[in-house]
Amino acid sequence: DAGVTQSPTHLIKTRGQHVTLRCSPISGHKSVSWYQQVLGQGPQFIFQYYEKEERGRGNFPDRFSARQFPNYSSELNVNALLLGDSALYLCASSRFDSTDTQYFGPGTRLTVL
C-alpha cells in the first residue's frame, strides 16, 4: 500500500509570497494533520482535519490555513511568507482516534529567501 505522499519535495519562495503544499493520506485514512519542523527542532502541530472539517489548530498565525477535500487529500496554504517559515512541512494521516498511529509523509522542504 502506498504511504502518505506530499508534493512538492522542495520549494523556494521569497518573502511575501504565498505557498500551497499538498498531501495525500494513506488509503482508508480520513484524518490529515500538518506539522512544521524547523531545523534542529521537533515537529510542531499546525492543524488536524477530519472528514473535511478542522478539528484542531496549533499556535500558528492566521497566515496558515488548510483544507481537506472529499477524497481526504489536503492542502496547506501559507500567505505572506516570512523567513521564519522556512522549515520541513510534514503531513500525517490516521484514522482519527487519539490512540491511532499518525503515519508521516516525507515532507516538503520550504525555503523562504
Add this chain to the structure above:
Amino acid sequence: AQSVTQLGSHVSVSEGALVLLRCNYSSSVPPYLFWYVQYPNQGLQLLLKYTSAATLVKGINGFEAEFKKSETSFHLTKPSAHMSDAAEYFCAVSEGVGFQKLVFGTGTRLLVSP
C-alpha cells in the same frame, strides 16, 4: 498542556553497544506515548507506541521502551546498536480533546561508530 523532555541532544555509542535514549513526559491524564525515528531528509517513522496496555512495548528494528509512571519516563532502548540506527529520534505524547495532536520533544541524534 502535556510535554516531553528528551535528555541529551546527541548520544554516541559504538556498534554493538547498548542504546539508551531518554524521554520524560508531563501529563495530567494517562498519556499515549510514541517514539519516532527520522533519517536524514526523510519523514518520521513510528518505532513504537504506548497506549496503556503492557508497560514494556516492543517496536521495530529491535527497539523497545518501558513506561514507568512513577518516574514519568518512557526511555527507548536497544541491546545492540547497528550502524543503520544512526538517525534522529523523537519522543512524543498525544494530547487534544476531540482531536489528535502530537507534542514532540526536541529530539536526540544517535551517532553510531564502528
